[in-house]
Amino acid sequence: MRKELPKNYDPLDFEDRIxxxxxxxxxxxxxxxxxxxxxxxxxxxxxxxxxxxxxxxxDETLQDILVRYKRMQGYSTLxxxxxxxxxxxxxxxxxxxxxxxxGLTRYDLGxxxxxxxxxxxxxxxxxxxxxxxxxxxxxxxxDHERFTMDEGxxxxxxxxxxxxxxxxxxxxxxxxxxxxPHCRTALSDAEVEYTEQNGNFWHIRYPVKGEEGxxxxxxxxxxxxxxxxxxxxVHPEDDRYADLVGKTLILPLVGREIPVIADEYVERxxxxxxxxxxxxxxxxxxxxxxxxxxxVIKVMNDDATISAEYGGKYAGxxxxxxxxxxxxxxxxxxxxxxVEPCVHNVGTCYRCKTTVEPLTSDQWFVKMEPLxxxxxxxxxxxxxxxxPERFTKxxxxxMENCHDWCISRQLWxxxxxxxxxxxxxxxxxxxxEDIEVCPKCGAPVRREEDVLDTWFSSALWPFSxxxxxxxxxxxxxxxxxxxxxxxxxxxxxxxxRMIFSGLEHTGKKPFSTVxxxxxxxxxxxxxxxxxxxxxxxxxxxxxxxxxxxxxFALATGNAPGNDMRFSDEKIxxxxxxxxxxxxxxxxxxxxxxxxxxxxxxxxxxxxxxxEDKWILSEFNRIVRTVNENLDHYEIGVALAEIYSFxxxxxxxxxxxxxxxxxxxGGRPALTVKRVLVYVLTGILKLLHPFMPFVTEEIWQALPHxxxxxxxAPYPVYDEKREYPAEEQDIExxxxxxxxxxxxxxxxxxxxxxxxxxxxxxKYEDSFRNTEKFLQKLASVSELAxxxxxxxxxxxxxxxxxxxxxxxxxxxxxxxxxxxxxxAEYEKNEGEILRVSKKLENEGFVSKAPAAVVEMERAKLxxxxxxxxxxxxxxxxxx
RNA sequence: GGAGGCUUAGCUCAGUUGGCUAGAGCACUUGCUUGACGUGCAAGGGGUCAUAGGUUCGAGUCCUAUAGUCUCCACCA
Numbered sequence: 001m002r003k004e005l006p007k008n009y010d011p012l013d014f015e016d017r018i019x020x021x022x023x024x025x026x027x028x029x030x031x032x033x034x035x036x037x038x039x040x041x042x043x044x045x046x047x048x049x050x051x052x053x054x055x056x057x058x059d060e061t062l063q064d065i066l067v068r069y070k071r072m073q074g075y076s077t078l079x080x081x082x083x084x085x086x087x088x089x090x091x092x093x094x095x096x097x098x099x100x101x102x103g104l105t106r107y108d109l110g111x112x113x114x115x116x117x118x119x120x121x122x123x124x125x126x127x128x129x130x131x132x133x134x135x136x137x138x139x140x141x142x143d144h145e146r147f148t149m150d151e152g153x154x155x156x157x158x159x160x161x162x163x164x165x166x167x168x169x170x171x172x173x174x175x176x177x178x179x180x181p182h183c184r185t186a187l188s189d190a191e192v193e194y195t196e197q198n199g200n201f202w203h204i205r206y207p208v209k210g211e212e213g214x215x216x217x218x219x220x221x222x223x224x225x226x227x228x229x230x231x232x233x234v235h236p237e238d239d240r241y242a243d244l245v246g247k248t249l250i251l252p253l254v255g256r257e258i259p260v261i262a263d264e265y266v267e268r269x270x271x272x273x274x275x276x277x278x279x280x281x282x283x284x285x286x287x288x289x290x291x292x293x294x295x296v297i298k299v300m301n302d303d304a305t306i307s308a309e310y311g312g313k314y315a316g317x318x319x320x321x322x323x324x325x326x327x328x329x330x331x332x333x334x335x336x337x338x339v340e341p342c343v344h345n346v347g348t349c350y351r352c353k354t355t356v357e358p359l360t361s362d363q364w365f366v367k368m369e370p371l372x373x374x375x376x377x378x379x380x381x382x383x384x385x386x387x388p389e390r391f392t393k394x395x396x397x398x399m400e401n402c403h404d405w406c407i408s409r410q411l412w413x414x415x416x417x418x419x420x421x422x423x424x425x426x427x428x429x430x431x432x433e434d435i436e437v438c439p440k441c442g443a444p445v446r447r448e449e450d451v452l453d454t455w456f457s458s459a460l461w462p463f464s465x466x467x468x469x470x471x472x473x474x475x476x477x478x479x480x481x482x483x484x485x486x487x488x489x490x491x492x493x494x495x496x497r498m499i500f501s502g503l504e505h506t507g508k509k510p511f512s513t514v515x516x517x518x519x520x521x522x523x524x525x526x527x528x529x530x531x532x533x534x535x536x537x538x539x540x541x542x543x544x545x546x547x548x549x550x551x552f553a554l555a556t557g558n559a560p561g562n563d564m565r566f567s568d569e570k571i572x573x574x575x576x577x578x579x580x581x582x583x584x585x586x587x588x589x590x591x592x593x594x595x596x597x598x599x600x601x602x603x604x605x606x607x608x609x610x611e612d613k614w615i616l617s618e619f620n621r622i623v624r625t626v627n628e629n630l631d632h633y634e635i636g637v638a639l640a641e642i643y644s645f646x647x648x649x650x651x652x653x654x655x656x657x658x659x660x661x662x663x664x665g666g667r668p669a670l671t672v673k674r675v676l677v678y679v680l681t682g683i684l685k686l687l688h689p690f691m692p693f694v695t696e697e698i699w700q701a702l703p704h705x706x707x708x709x710x711x712a713p714y715p716v717y718d719e720k721r722e723y724p725a726e727e728q729d730i731e732x733x734x735x736x737x738x739x740x741x742x743x744x745x746x747x748x749x750x751x752x753x754x755x756x757x758x759x760x761x762k763y764e765d766s767f768r769n770t771e772k773f774l775q776k777l778a779s780v781s782e783l784a785x786x787x788x789x790x791x792x793x794x795x796x797x798x799x800x801x802x803x804x805x806x807x808x809x810x811x812x813x814x815x816x817x818x819x820x821x822x823a824e825y826e827k828n829e830g831e832i833l834r835v836s837k838k839l840e841n842e843g844f845v846s847k848a849p850a851a852v853v854e855m856e857r858a859k860l861x862x863x864x865x866x867x868x869x870x871x872x873x874x875x876x877x878x
Numbered sequence: 879g880g881a882g883g884c885u886u887a888g889c890u891c892a893g894u895u896g897g898c899u900a901g902a903g904c905a906c907u908u909g910c911u912u913g914a915c916g917u918g919c920a921a922g923g924g925g926u927c928a929u930a931g932g933u934u935c936g937a938g939u940c941c942u943a944u945a946g947u948c949u950c951c952a953c954c955a
Contacts, residue, residue, distance in 0.1 A: 194951090201955090267955085271955065274955090275955045277955085282955070284955075347953095393881070398950095401951080401952080489950090525948095558891070562891090565890065568904095570890080570904085572917075576917045579915070634894060651914085662913095738921090742920095750910090842935080843936085844935040852898090855897080
């Protein structure tokens, strides 16, 4: 007895079970068959502390679609999953937990104890996100699961660090960097987010030394930094201040003497034209300071309090408190000229949103210029391609303008920098292996405290996960990977850095295609965020609607790279489609009484009915477009094609047409069932990459060959299976049935009221071959093909296939009929005019492609036939 | 300041290299216990494709300008 599907579609019944089966059968593993072509993807590793959110859901869905598609096409697919240690993010979480639960800071615990806590946390939460990925149906090879701080990845990190250092591409230097006073670490440029904030422009006057009563007025948004001022700059060609250059000013509140200098960096028209220069706390001032050899006075501590050394009475105050106090004092002492409100961009930490403090510090950097050049070339040459293409520009702009990458972080959670200092002789050693003593003088060394930027290890992900620096089989077979799927928000953080790292360390690009998607927003189009509380939990959606519906909703109705909104309507409509597929399958299944072998054989050509050929032909065409679109990463288009074929063609027409044949029984019934099984199975295969669970569940219930739809071959276009004549026949009849339904509906004729149909047509065979459909689907009691309709008691319907007459004298309003037919006639005349004009146009006929011209000719033919029909129908009304 | 996106039906969006009478989902109107599905079936209404020019036989699609809107980068203190 064949397995039956439950009446109601309930994904909870089978999703977990099916996933477990797939995993147990080993379908996620790459096929060891060397003859198969490899296809590989590395997952953008979610943060180990994270929960699955809609962004992940979209990202994983797209990857899984590609991987499942390729797997069914016979590739040996490897999709590597894993998680990222997420340095700052994780450390913040653990510190927060520590603070809340125990009232302790990481300093209370000390480095070693604290790291134990973080590892505990990782063990506890790391598997959570992995399990959530499974809920989505992700067909990753879990045997290949990696973590950015596991042994292999850590080895790769060290290898890369030492190599870059030896090449002079990593250096340690005293520079101005972005400092997060809350996380107490340096940040890279990419990790600073600029937000517009309301602030003030304080105009402050600095007295000129030796010239009683003379002042220079500077304007600043950050008065507290004046403690570190070491000059005031004016433009060299600014006549207003020409005589001041070289003079000395007395810094208010501080009393220190600073020079007036001339530098082209100053914009004459902005502010007062005089700029206070604070090399220790402003990147531009730092550059000015270097040019003029100014002292660098750092006035803040790591927590952004004012330093004891230079703070004077403000020492120990928080920077913002100091600002208030200093403004007050400046005002009291008569130095404050005016306060001008302004909106300005303030840099904030991308993890904790604290205002970033630019300050000078000793840090480690990656020299970007030599790395950026080949990375840029790989993309501009087309070796690596962005989809959609417009993101190429985002990438190249950044790559062309990026500064050296600050990679050291004053955190504890991360890859510790493999540098060792000897206090005895001052030697620094960078080494792949840990060392205890200085190679130069033999004194004990101490290891660098800093760890590396999280993104330093993520940058190696495509090859570190495949075993690099070992030359493993995996690396040889699956690197470079084929495609990287990720959001546009991490092109700088991650994609760019993977590209230059891959090129530098493996000599190969890490992937051929970068497939970029947008953000998932809420129904109002707002970014989902914790603070807004508008996040939609994908796991709740899965519980409620099923993973297939979620995947469908995410994969459809939006163009690549664009943001999308996630709404109730969207997920409901997705669920409705799954439900439709379920029920169509139930219908097919409940009518299969024959043996599997019998049903699986596709009928011989001569046994196929006209509608069989029609649906097979249409299916075949859909197969082609789906393949083409998937090959071009047009996932939404591919899915929309399957959707409309399944619902509008297969369910609404073919199944309806099939009913009469099934219930008639006999040989034709076997044929139609075979076609039903064939096309439905084909639909399931086409849909499997998008909706893996439900397609597997139904496929298993249907007659099938093989163990799982997951490893069944993806449908391919078959040029032999094209039946243009039959397609035309059926399309013609569908148009007639629709026209009849429309007329009857307009005239409020109950569907139950059957009527005879008279047809005047030159497509006699089309009508005769499909009489049963007209009867069944257009409430026709009997079909009569005539040369001309004899009476004037009929509703007439003009079609390009001929004239249809339905004797329904009691419902006809002749005036209305005439008006309607006339309107239709006019409209048709308009079309005739439009198309004939086109065809009379010399330019069109000579320049347009022949196929297009041919199409227009056929169109004109249709309109002319329609005109004949309408003329006849109108004549009948007289 | 620089770059890019978006503007198509009441709403949310498709429309791939220019070429069938511009589509879908949702919403709306009308009818339907039609042998899987009311999470459904049938029929229908609804769009000067932001505006103005241009290229072309032909423009929602390409070019230029304008307006509105969003995002990213830069940072003039």
